[in-house]
Amino acid sequence: GAVVSQHPSRVICKSGTSVKIECRSLDFQATTMFWYRQFPKQSLMLMATSNEGSKATYEQGVEKDKFLINHASLTLSTLTVTSAHPEDSSFYICSARRGTGSGANYGYTFGSGTRLTVV
Amino acid sequence: AQSVAQPEDQVNVAEGNPLTVKCTYSVSGNPYLFWYVQYPNRGLQFLLKYITGDNLVKGSYGFEAEFNKSQTSFHLKKPSALVSDSALYFCAVREGTGGFKTIFGAGTRLFVKA
Numbered sequence: 001g002a003v004v005s006q007h008p009s010r011v012i013c014k015s016g017t018s019v020k021i022e023c024r025s026l027d028f029q030a031t032t033m034f035w036y037r038q039f040p041k042q043s044l045m046l047m048a049t050s051n052e053g054s055k056a057t058y059e060q061g062v063e064k065d066k067f068l069i070n071h072a073s074l075t076l077s078t079l080t081v082t083s084a085h086p087e088d089s090s091f092y093i094c095s096a097r098r099g100t101g102s103g104a105n106y107g108y109t110f111g112s113g114t115r116l117t118v119v
Numbered sequence: 120a121q122s123v124a125q126p127e128d129q130v131n132v133a134e135g136n137p138l139t140v141k142c143t144y145s146v147s148g149n150p151y152l153f154w155y156v157q158y159p160n161r162g163l164q165f166l167l168k169y170i171t172g173d174n175l176v177k178g179s180y181g182f183e184a185e186f187n188k189s190q191t192s193f194h195l196k197k198p199s200a201l202v203s204d205s206a207l208y209f210c211a212v213r214e215g216t217g218g219f220k221t222i223f224g225a226g227t228r229l230f231v232k233a
Contacts, residue, residue: 042226043224108221109165110155110164111162
């Protein structure tokens, strides 16, 4: 159980276009999802926290108009990279939180990641 | 603010030998600590976690980690390394009380030589 599907796994797009990445929790409801970005040989950097039915909370330095996050249902969050540039090329990973409440022993499940290349 | 440090960029070990991947953390409240493994171009796979209870935590694939509160450490260990253990390992921390964000260390690349 607790599977998170992330799609697409790889995408190549032209500069100036937009790309949408989907993150789905397949067998549980995820009230909260997280989007991370990973540069080569570096750690995961939290970009934003996405709560179902409300606006995402972005980390400092992340452009909310560039990285649009929508969490319209309990099983789907999307990240749209708008007007992509080569410097947006990266590995993007989502994570979904199972369970509710604060400080609880809830689990986090990660998607398999999306390799974005902007040419 | 919470933080995680993995002091080694890379760890090399011979197959069959014990391995240790180091992690220290800083968090204001009680820590929830995690280890994840990542293979090339893949997402993260959960190995183990410490929430409360026994300081020695056993996880997937024969890995274990020891929570040391006085040293604020959570080192990952395995008694006998396999070549297939070669991967990138991330330590992560989440503040236990009301914490939502998981903060990751920089990662340690493990090479196991046959």
